[in-house]
Amino acid sequence: MRHDLDRPVHSEIRKLYGSDAIAEMMRRLGTPYVALNPGSSFRGLHDSIVNYLGNRDPQMLLCLHEEHAVAIAHGWAKVTGKPLSVILHANVGLMHASMAIYNAWCDRVPMVIYGATGPVDAAKRRPWIDWIHTSRDQAALIRPYVKWDDQPASLAASLTSMLRASVISETSPKAPTYVCFDVSVQEEPIDEMPVLPDPAQHAAPRMPEFSEADAGAVHQRLARAEKPVFLMGRVSRDQADWDRRVALAEHFGARVVTDIKTGAAFPTRHPLHVGSPSYFVSPDANRAIAEADVVVCFDWVDPGGTLRQAGATLDRTQIVNITLDQLLANGWSLDHMSFTPSELSIIADPDDAIRAICAAAGLPEAAAGRMDIHATEYPAHRADALISIDSLADTLGAALVHEHASLLRLTLSWNGSKCDFRGPLDYLGYDGGAGIGSGPGMAVGSALALRGVERLPVAVLGDGDFLMGATAIWTAAHHEIPMIVVVANNRSYFNDEVHQERVAKDRDRPVENKHVGQAISEPDIDIAAIAEAQGATAFGPVWDIGSLRDTLQQAIEAAKSGRTVVVDVRVEPGYSDDMAEGMTNN
CATH class of the missing domain: 3.40.50.970 (Thiamin diphosphate (ThDP)-binding fold, Pyr/PP domains)
Incomplete structure (x- = not known):
């Protein structure tokens, strides 16, 4: 700037x-x-x-x-x-x-x-x-x-x-x-x-210390557990807190579940990470939760819904819920989610709790993870192939493999199995309220905060999200905020196409009509032109893998030189099966 x-x-x-x-x-x-x-x-x-x-x-x-x-x-x-x-x-x-x-x-x-x-x-x-x-x-x-x-x-x-x-x-x-x-x-x-x-x-009040008695109670349950599971939710961006999470999981051999609604909480390629981070809990994670004898929720979003989905009940699973969320519950907003069954519920910051439980377990303060985490290999796709959301993820991952990137945002269609999060700033999470139009502005704010941190800020946004918030790009260009926005442009409000398909099947009506009132086409919108008109460096539309590889390299170089960059990538409509089922399941 x-x-x-x-x-x-x-x-x-x-x-x-x-x-x-x-x-x-x-x-x-x-x-x-x-x-x-x-x-x-x-x-x-x-x-x-x-x-x-x-x-x-x-x-x-x-x-x-x-x-x-x-x-x-x-x-x-x-x-x-x-x-x-x-x-x-x-x-x-x-x-x-x-x-x-x-x-x-x-x-x-x-x-x-x-x-x-x-x-x-x-x-x-x-x-x-x-x-x-x-x-x-x-x-x-x-x-x-x-x-x-x-x-x-x-x-x-x-x-x-x-x-x-x-x-x-x-x-x-x-x-x-x-x-x-x-x-x-x-x-x-x-x-x-x-x-x-x-x-x-007038210093901000500190939360009460997570007591030795509470730390001991959680430690005691984990020490007896044969199949413990941690649900890692809203936690900090601090590296020392990250290291303690890994050390605690390794000490107890606890399987760890994360989601994609919140920021990176645990290395996704770690042997103890189960399933893939997603907006709805993956089948592998569900099985691990169902089989667990102890589940500890660390400020997890909707623990009650997750436990019910997995079939975990207090008659066969000890459930510990550590969160501050109860302090904000009110009668208008239902973001407090379903009522969570728990054998032990503690109002506390999750990272403070983990620090205290580590101490009770005798882990040194500077403890860090020890297990090997293998590098991700990204599948190659034919240069002339059209782009799916998965091939976009693979090609973007390969392009960033030598960069220290922060993923500021990912689309609803993103396949969590493509995530390789190795540190607390690798991914920053979704927007909380699941409203469309927040992505560009949030990406600008996060990229501004990352200035001077030796990070390459990259956001992957849907076309509907980008178009609703497109003029936030002007603020980034005006203030010379380096960042890359990749628009996964399927030319549709595709989330609602999935819902319309579900309704059509339930009612025995034509699935072929699901795009009506959803498709963003005729005329096609030139997203690169919208970005360029605001002073950003823009590329696209990009239709095939070969062009995508070349364009991403140009975009990375432009962002590293201080430019705000937008890339319009034309992807084929589609969600993973887990996402489609989670979005439409009654």
């Missing part, structure tokens, strides 16, 4: 306003960027970021849609575990962003979202526009899926709420928070900079 990018001319500050104090508080909270789409409800704060702060610390990430702003903060948090700031314009911007906020809630990532409203005092409202951009309780739009919200009525209260929102968002279990500023508070002149709340004096 160029150092002089979006650097404003120097401004001589002669008079202070409430928004200057709000901007200074944002700086003190340590966020390096603020993602936004401009709006008049925060015009005062916008001016303060530009002219009082000089558009640095935080620097604006201009987005072309509010949903992209939240998605970028989401992608950032998936890498760093830290909140990025977002500003949304009034009720209309909040409504635009609501799906992305729900994704972040379901994915348990932190972010601090700032909103703004027209004057709360009706006498100060401009005709027409301030009325339709003012809501009596703006946060009611998203309250079921944010951790905390506030609409402070004074500058002092606004500054305190900003700090509280940051602390609450960073406190486990992490989730978005929302603070809505009155435009009048922003634009009110102030005589001097007020005393700002000190973040150093």
Whole structure:
């Protein structure tokens, strides 16, 4: 990213306003960027970021849609575990962003979202526009899926709420928070900079230590187990935590199940990894769970559903559930999933728990995995062959074999058996709420967070996902964020074709009609042109394996030279049998 990018001319500050104090508080909270789409409800704060702060610390990430702003903060948090700031314009911007906020809630990532409203005092409202951009309780739009919200009525209260929102968002279990500023508070002149709340004096609360008694209880069960299974879910991107997971599994000979909804949690080519990571548990993993005498869930998404699918019950399997999820359960959002049977349920961070269980087992603090993990061999495909999702995976894997790549996202059609995850940043997971359109923005945010980490950011997105969020690419190109987006373009909302096929078969109706209202064709959409129009380096459409090999090499070189790259790959429609069954099974 160029150092002089979006650097404003120097401004001589002669008079202070409430928004200057709000901007200074944002700086003190340590966020390096603020993602936004401009709006008049925060015009005062916008001016303060530009002219009082000089558009640095935080620097604006201009987005072309509010949903992209939240998605970028989401992608950032998936890498760093830290909140990025977002500003949304009034009720209309909040409504635009609501799906992305729900994704972040379901994915348990932190972010601090700032909103703004027209004057709360009706006498100060401009005709027409301030009325339709003012809501009596703006946060009611998203309250079921944010951790905390506030609409402070004074500058002092606004500054305190900003700090509280940051602390609450960073406190486990992490989730978005929302603070809505009155435009009048922003634009009110102030005589001097007020005393700002000190973040150093308000540290985020620590979770209670995973007790020796709890660690001993889990260790005791594992020590007696003959067929233990670990379900590794939402865990950290920290290498030491990764090493402890591997060491613990090896110590007890535990089979490990991972999924593709969450980030890489365990090496997928390790002998103890069972099945393949997928959106729905694979048959091999189901069998291992069904045969287990002890199952330990480490913040697994929907453990109750997984155990029921595998047929695991408490009468023959000891089930331990370690999670923080119960602390966010509410009556509106059902992302708490089905009620989980367990013999022992512990509210704790999963990596803290694993650290304590390792200690109870006598494993050294620096313990790392010992078993050999063989290199993946990628099958070669004929150069003139059309591209399937599996041959795309093979060809992309072969192209990246000598690169230190991070897979930022994978499509719903991805075959988990093609995954080779060897470290915590190898794959960052899905979007939490399974909403379409989040992929481009999240990829931009993750790629931004990976700058300087010696990683090549690569996202594989579906065409529907890309097209809904395509203008997020402009933000990446503008800020010179190196990354590769491979669009697995099957010219259809194919997930719903699978559902329509299921319905047609159930009702004895023509399967041939499943594409109606689903196919993205006639006219064909030039995805490369859309990307190139926004300043990205674009390739495609790519139709065969030989062209794909050559194009991926060009894309890698372009990204390594600092470019934002989009590749339109035309893939044949299709899902793996496991995915198709999981998506449509009643």
